[in-house]
Amino acid sequence: MADFTAEVFQNEFLPDGGTDVHAIVRVTSTGASAGASGAGAVGLADPGSAAEVILIDTSGSMGRRGVAAAGEAAKAALAEIVDGTLFSIVSGNGTAQIIYPYSHQGALVPMSSHTRGEANRAIEGLRANGGTAMGTWLTLARQIFETVPHVTKRHAILLTDGVNEGETPASLQAAVRSCVGAFQCDCRGVGDQWRVDEVRGIASALLGTVDLIPAPEEMAAEFRSMMRASMSRGIASSELRVWVPQGAELLFVKQVSPTLEDLTSRRTAVNPLTGAYPTGAWSDESRDYHVAVRLPARTLGQEQLAARVQFSLGGDPVAQALVKAKWSNDDSLTTRIDPAVAAYTGQAELATVIQEGLAAKAAGQDDVATSKLGRAVQLAGMTGNDEMTSRLRKVVDIDDADTGTVRLKKGASKIDEMSLDTASTKTSRVRR
Amino acid sequence: MTDTPTTGSPQPEATAPATQAPSRTCRACGTANPAESSFCEACGADLVVLNAPAFPGGTAGDLAGGAAADGTAVSDGTLLASATPQTAPAGEESPLDVGWTGAVPSAVVPPAPADDDLLCRVCGQGHIVDGYCDQCGSPPPDPRDHFAEAPAAWVGGVCDIGRRHARNEDAMSLSATEAPGSRAVLVVCDGVSMATDSHIASLAAAKAARSVLDQPFPKGVGTPDAWAAAAGRALTVAVASANEAVAECVHEDVPNPPSCTIAAAVVEDDVVVAGNVGDSRVYWLPDASEQPALQLGRDDSFAQEQMVAGVPRVEAENGPHAHSITRWLGKDAPDDLTPHLTTLQATPGWLMVCSDGLWNYCSEAEDLRTLLREAAARLQQSGAHESGAHESGAHESGAHESGADESAAHKSGAGDPATRAINASTAAGTTATPTPTALAQALVDFANEQGGRDNITVALARLAGRGSTTSEATAAAAPMEGDPIDG
Known part of the structure; x- marks a missing residue:
């Protein structure tokens, strides 16, 4: 059986009149990995309770080489799918069609050596042609998953190489919204012709990851690892529940590790004081959440519970952390900022300024871009995020990292900017 | 503490389901719900729990304006009693002049939830x-932050x-026998806040002293002098015992070992003996205005030393080191811990033992007597008002009882027929006299309203004076400064 623990990192002391409480809640699962615990006992011992859909971009821009590489990537992913798992392969361009299973077999078939072979042969028939309308792909995926309502763990991989066209942004948004809660979707963009913010919007809403695959040849390895990660998730769906006291305001709930994800707007009310935030499928892993609560100030010496953060499966809380507030006039207690809160606050700001800086650069606002990316360099230096510093270095020339003095690099490649953009939301784990 | 007041909604606690109006008002949000509702339709609050008597209505601070000894108690959906312990018709007399005929019997312990141990006492x-x-x-x-004791109806x-x-x-520790004026022990200790674990030490000291003083004094040859000498010896032993208890609270060498003051008074057949070390005080506040209100004994404080040197009280008690005490109990206590002793033949009046949390805001004995009279008058008025309100079935907003007093009402056996009869008869044409606990709470509320800068302890005993014939009482009322050792 999977075990979950929740730890809280915070400075519970508030100064006289202080109102805002910040805490990092770390949720860690053990025994949640589908492969690790044999029979699993987590409800996924039966691979038939999981379904996978692979969405492959076959628009004209993919070209013969791109489609061939995507096909190889799909085959690599198929090789990772555990026998018995339901699966389907969708080819997407201006419209979407299931290329496997064949129409008489239904929308999904259980994986076996036979079906895997048939699927591999179907993939050989893919040809590049037409436009890119990702909304139609997602809608088809949702319809596929809806044929198996009893399946709890539903996951898709979406591959694209270009900008969404042939449908309005609004219709893509509507399609994405219709898929929220229906399945999770990891998204990958290949090359430098796709838009990071567009694809990130899909992945974020569908509780998945987004990343850049620089060249078609690298797709197979990426698909393999994505599918392996999905197969390892033994917990189908979960949610974070956050209670705050009457009269308090929940400022935000963010996932801050392994990636940044603002969950605040995804709240569904459990009761007037408690909101639930979907957190998707889990493997053996650890995720950090930043919770910020604004309380009416109490008198010095008083204490109260500021938030109760629960991790729940199927509505049952399995782990809980208590966020507290104590008012004190001892400055040595109240002025200390918890290191985890400080580190993640810095990383969140880093992600924001990188994305805003790149957007400004794309819009031709070089002065804004220089100032934002300069701040990013400064933050990356302050938080010791060397990986981000080296990514930034490909986009800007750094004159002085401490003051954030930078110049936009003249010959910065699009792919370097995109890789900086996709990497911006990946945070480095704060150690305790 | 009164930091989290309840809403100003109509008070449903006085309403028993059996006699209820056809709406059940939510105490949380004020919405009127159908009488049989279990939960508020507006806010979802649990009306059964919320309206149960264990719900601590207001906080302690509301008591002064609320029913002090309200007999209404609903525990199982039955109207148990609506009578309020009362005395003779109010007239124009001061409640102190009327004399003590209070009728809330038995002990009060810190709030004992009857229905729901887990109900929040802050928001309800x-x-x-x-x-x-x-x-x-x-x-x-x-529970250490606020507690009340009422070992007998008069203490x-x-x-x-x-x-x-x-x-x-x-800290406070009280004991008393049932018959008014027969025997009572009142001990108050004030822990020194700069020291470690003074809250543990002060309570240990108070309990140790009380257990010594609980032993009846040897009568000796039966003269007042012999009694005073025996009482003085007992108080000195009690202080020594308290001192040991404080010292025992230290398990290892700490830079600031715990320490505390002590003020104790014993009543034995309407004779009072009082003693103190430090700046906690015993006051004698007689009803008769022609008799002076007195502080019994004197402070061991820098302020006291200044006053002896001629500095006026107000100036001395507000000076920079006014609260520095010159004697205390504890591991580092001075060698001489002989208490300042006073003996006194009681007339009708109040014996008070208190910490500086109260007298900081009202130091002069005469002022304190005035304060006590005003508080008693207020309690009596609101008690009478409450009583009328209950009889007419109306509900007063803002009139809450403290949890302590509600549990007192429970424990008083208000539900048994005999008590109900008594209450009913006293209710017939009389007004309420405040209990010592209610009066002490009112004085605590006063200190909190002034700022509540320090912990506040007030212990009271109501003394009627034996025979209380005027001449005898007046003659005996002059305190005998015992002090044979304290020089």
Whole structure:
């Protein structure tokens, strides 16, 4: 059986009149990995309770080489799918069609050596042609998953190489919204012709990851690892529940590790004081959440519970952390900022300024871009995020990292900017 | 503490389901619900729990304006009693002049929840889960922060954290026999806040002293002098015992070993003996205005030394080191711990033992007597008002009882027919006289309203004076400054 623990990192002391409480809640699962615990006992011992859909971009821009590489990537992913798992392969361009299973077999078939072979042969028939309308792909995926309502763990991989066209942004948004809660979707963009913010919007809403695959040849390895990660998730769906006291305001709930994800707007009310935030499928892993609560100030010496953060499966809380507030006039207690809160606050700001800086650069606002990316360099230096510093270095020339003095690099490649953009939301784990 | 007031909604606690109007008002949000509702339709609050008597209505601070000894108690849906213990018709007399005929019997212990141990005492809506209220997030109040004792109908006290301190380092220990004026022990200790664990030390000291003083004094040859000598010896032993108890609280060498003051008074057949070390005080506040109100004994404080040197009281007690005490109990106590002793033949009046949390705001004995009279008058008025309100079935908003007094009502056996009969008869044409506990609470509320800068403890005993014939009483009322040793 999977075990979950929740730890809280915070400075519970508030100064006289202080109102805002910040805490990092770390949720860690053990025994949640589908492969690790044999029979699993987590409800996924039966691979038939999981379904996978692979969405492959076959628009004209993919070209013969791109489609061939995507096909190889799909085959690599198929090789990772555990026998018995339901699966389907969708080819997407201006419209979407299931290329496997064949129409008489239904929308999904259980994986076996036979079906895997048939699927591999179907993939050989893919040809590049037409436009890119990702909304139609997602809608088809949702319809596929809806044929198996009893399946709890539903996951898709979406591959694209270009900008969404042939449908309005609004219709893509509507399609994405219709898929929220229906399945999770990891998204990958290949090359430098796709838009990071567009694809990130899909992945974020569908509780998945987004990343850049620089060249078609690298797709197979990426698909393999994505599918392996999905197969390892033994917990189908979960949610974070956050209670705050009457009269308090929940400022935000963010996932801050392994990636940044603002969950605040995804709240569904459990009761007037408690909101639930979907957190998707889990493997053996650890995720950090930043919770910020604004309380009416109490008198010095008083204490109260500021938030109760629960991790729940199927509505049952399995782990809980208590966020507290104590008012004190001892400055040595109240002025200390918890290191985890400080580190993640810095990383969140880093992600924001990188994305805003790149957007400004794309819009031709070089002065804004220089100032934002300069701040990013400064933050990356302050938080010791060397990986981000080296990514930034490909986009800007750094004159002085401490003051954030930078110049936009003249010959910065699009792919370097995109890789900086996709990497911006990946945070480095704060150690305790 | 009164930091989290309840809403100003109509007060449903006085309403028993059996006699209820066709609406059940939610105490949380004020919405009127159908009488049979279990939960509020507007806010979802549990009306059964919320309207139960164990719900601590208001906080302690509301008591002064509320029913002091309200007999209404609903525990199982039955109207148990609506009578209020009362005395002779109010007239124009001061309640102190009327004399003591209070009738709330038996002991009061710190709030004892009858229906729901987990109901939050701060907001009254939520329940304690994992140590915090699931509505307002407050932890349950530490019972050490506020407690009341009422060992007999004529003796009671309240020990309160105040408004500004994080810990209640005051302590109180009371005992009394049933018959008014027969025998009572009142001990108050004030822990020194700069020291470690003074809240533990002060309580240990108070209990140790009380257990010594609980032993009846040897009568000797039966003369007043012999009694005074025996009483003085007992008080000296009690202080020594308290001192040992404080010293025992230290398990290892700490830079600031705990220490505390002590003020104790014993009543034996309407004779009072009082003693103190430090700046906690015993006051004698006689009803008769022609008799002076007195502080019995004197402070061991820098302020006292200044006053002896001629500095006026107001100036001395507000000076820079006014609260520095010159003698205390504890591991580092001075060698001479002989208490300042006073003996006194009681006339009708109030014996008070208190910490500086109260007298900081009202130091002169005469002022304190005035304060006590005013508080008693207020309590009596609101008691009478309450009584009328109950009889007419109306509900007064803002009239809450403290949890302590509600549990007193429970424990008084208000439900048994005999008590009900008594209450009913006293209710017939009389008004309420405040209990010592209610009066002590009113004085604690006063100190909190003034700022509550320190912990506050007030213990009171109501003395009627034996025979209380005027001439005899007046003659005996002059205190005999015992002090044979204290020179």
